Amino acid sequence: MEVFYYLVFGVLGLVVAALELSKNNKDRVNTSSAFNSFKNNYLIVYSLMMAGDWLQGPYVYYLYSTYGFGKGDIGQLFIAGFGSSMLFGTIVGSLADKQGRKRACITYCITYILSCITKHSPQYKVLMVGRVLGGIATSLLFSSFESWLVAEHNKRGFEQQWLSVTFSKAVFFGNGLVAIIAGLFGNLLVDTFALGPVAPFDAAACFLAIGMAVILSSWTENYGDPSDNKDLLTQFRGAAVAIASDEKIALLGAIQSLFEGSMYTFVFLWTPALSPNDEEIPHGFIFATFMLASMLGSSLASRLLARSTPRVESYMQIVFLVSGAALLLPILMTLFIAPSKVKGGGISFSGCFQLLGFCIFEACVGLFWPSIMKMRSQYIPEEARSTIMNFFRIPLNIFVCVVLYNVNAFPITVMFGMCSIFLFVASLLQRRLMMIVDKPKTNDWTPLEERNTEEDPLNI
Secondary structure (H helix, E strand, C coil), rough: CHHHHHHHHHHHHHHHHHHHCCCCHHHHHCHHHHHHHHHHHHHHHHHHHHHHHHHHHHHHHHHHHHHCCHHHHHHHHHHHHHHHHHHHHHHHHHHHHHHHHHHHHHHHHHHHHHHHHHHCCCCCCHHHHHHHHHHHHHHHHHHHHHHHHHHHHHHCCCCCCCCHHHHHHHHHHHHHHHHHHHHHHHHHHHHHCCCCCHHHHHHHHHHHHHHHHHHHHHHHCCCCCCCCCCCHHHHHHHHHHHHHHHHHHHHHHHHHHHHHHHHHHHHHHHHHHHHCCCCCCCCHHHHHHHHHHHHHHHHHHHHHHHHCCCHHHHHHHHHHHHHHHHCCCHHHHHCCCCCCCCCCCCCCCHHHHHHHHHHHHHHHHHHHHHHHHHHHHHCCCHHHHHHHHHHHHHHHHHHHHHHHHHHCCHHHHHHHHHHHHHHHHHHHHHHHHHHHHHCCCCCCCCHHHHHHHHCCCCCC
C-alpha cells in the first residue's frame, strides 16, 4: 500500500484525536445517569446496525464487477435499490408510525440479512432481488431508528437539548468509528485472508443479527399516531399536508434530498473516479479514510451543537458550500492535469488530489448528519415523523436513479458537476430556512392601542 494512504489516514486521525482531547466544558452538555444509560443502549444498537451497513459499502460495486457485470449493469442494480427505497419508503415509514418503530427496526434487520444472503449468487435476478430488499432496509434505517429515538427520548422526559448529544455521538461512533473499523475489517477479510468480496456481507449479517437480539431484549415499543383508525392513505395525506403547509418542513426535505442525493451518487462514483485506468486501490482502506474524515466532521458538529452560537441553521450554509466545492475537484483535475493513459499501477497524481477533496466532502457529511437530525427533531411533527422523513427520500431516490440510469451517457465529471450544483442550491435553501426561522412572529393579538402604549409609554 502506498505511503500516501497512510499519510492521509494518519493526519486525519491526529486531527480527530486533537479535537476530542481539547474539548472543554463549553463543548459538553451535562446529563443525567438515566439518560446516559438510555443513550448508551441506543448507541450500541445503532453502531451494530451501521456496522452491518458499512461492511457492505466498499464492496458492492467491486462484488458485482467480479461477477462479470459492466458499469451499465451495475448501475441498473443500484437503480433497483434506490427505486425500491423510493417506492416502498413511504409505505414502510407509515407502517412504522402505525404498527410501531421497534417492529420496523426488527424488520430492517431481517430484510438486510436476506439482502446479504443474496450476494452469494452470481445470478443477475437474484442480485436484483437483493438490491430491492436493500432499498427497503435503507428506508427503515434512515427513518425508523431516529423516529424511535426521538419518541422514546420525549416519552422518558429527557431535556430536548440532550437529543443533540445522542445525535452527535451516534454519528461519531456509528458513522465514524464503526465505519472505519468496518472498512479495515472488510479489507482484512477480502485482501489479507483472501475470503473473497462476499465475506464482508456475511460479517454484516452477523452484526445485524446481534443488533436485532439487543432490540428484542431491551427496547420498548412506541408509535407515531395514537389513533388506531387511520389507514395508510390518511397518513400519507396528513404527511403531505404537513409538508405543504409548513415551508420549514418543505425546505428541510428539499435540503435533505439534494445533499443525500449527491452523497449517494458519490458512493457510486468514487471508485471509478480514483481508478479510471484500473489502478490498484485499496477499497477498504480508502473507505476507512473517508469515514475518519466523516468522524472529524461529527466531532466538529458535537462542539457546534453544544453551543448556542453559531446556530445549526447558520453554519450549515457553509457546510453545503464547502461540500459543493470539494466535488468540483475531479472537474478541475481534468481541466488542468492531462489524464494518464497507463493501465494499472498505483493511484495517479490527480487521484491523490481527488482523494483529498473527497475527504473534505466526507467531513461535510459528518457535519450534516447530526445537524439535519437536530433540525428534523425541531421542525417535523411527531405524529407522522417516519412517514414525512421517507417522503423526503422520494426526490433524492428519483435523482439518484436518473443519474445511474444515464451513467454511460455522461462522463464522471458531468455527474460530479451536477452534484456540486445541487449542493450549492442546498446552501441557498438553507439560507432561506434560516431567514424563516429568524423572522419575528406576527401573531401578536395585543390590541393596537395597548401595543402603542407599551412601545411609547409617554404617548409622544
